[in-house]
Amino acid sequence: MSVTSETGQGDVPLAKIRVLIADDHVAVREGLAAMIGRQADTMVVGEAANGREAVDLWQKHRPDVTLLDLRMPVLDGVSAISEIHHQDASARIIILTTFDSDSEIAGAIKAGAKGYLLKDAPREELFDCIRKVHAGETCIPPSLVAKLAAGMSSEALTSRELDVLTLLARGKSNKEIGGNLYISETTVKSHLRSVFTKLNVVSRTEAIAVATRRGLILL
The missing domain is CATH 1.10.10.10 (Winged helix-like DNA-binding domain superfamily/Winged helix DNA-binding domain)
Structure with a gap:
């Protein structure tokens, strides 16, 4: 992980979480980049407009955490996760999408996603998820876990x-x-x-x- 020259209280260097954003909607990418860039402990290292660009930028920057839309042109989110995980099984990826069917959640988790959030989630929930996944935890809201469990039990x-x-x-x-x-x-x-x-x-x-x-x- 890279360490910036920024300093916090007591002049202690802040370790920034390097984030890659992949979404085919420009407004979404720019909005996420602006929010993440304002946080003291996160920074954006790349923005991709489709799944293929996401894989290429991941290879180039090796981000700490990747925010990935589920449905994108050229290469969808699950396929992008699979390609990235083929290169590094420890890659930390969060799906950020508007789709919440149990099959889509299950597909993303099976492919290797460590987090799954909906785009209407509060920004603090997004930041918290980025930090948790960066720390090696899994981040899926209880409501989506329940939906996933219901689908799997059927x-x-x-x-x-x-x-x-x-x-x-x-x-x-x-x-x-x-x-x-x-x-x-x-x-x-x-x-x-x-x-x-x-x-x-x-x-x-x-x-x-x-x-x-x-x-x-x-x-």
Whole structure:
């Protein structure tokens, strides 16, 4: 870690946490850079507009902590984490995103992210997360941990159940779903009952909403 010539109380040098920011929105990058730059113990060493730039800048600067958006052009956040971790498994990366489905959280953590925050998190929570991850801790808000746990505890849907759910989300009736999949309406209803149980929902609308939020289907 680099040490600046700045001094704090008692003329003790302050060790700055070197941060890389990766987000495809200019306003977000500039806002984060301004906030982080104003902190006594953090500094920005690079700003990337996509996942590929993030990996390249990480290689160049070897930052202490990287703030990474989840969905970016050229290379998404999870792929960028994977590439960085292939070079250094100890790289400290925080996902900062607007997306909070359990599948996205799980994917980022599995890839190697040490933190996961939403972009509307209070700035003090962001600074605290940067410091915790820099110190070797994991930083995920309790609400996201609960969502992740709920998703992991849910029984996985079978491929046929996903087929039924996808057609359901497209507005198909039970009869139409059966026709598309060459199964009877009774079998469709059986699959739907299983889907409702696994997703812990009671209606078709709720099933579609939960499945979409978890990234099981794309509308």
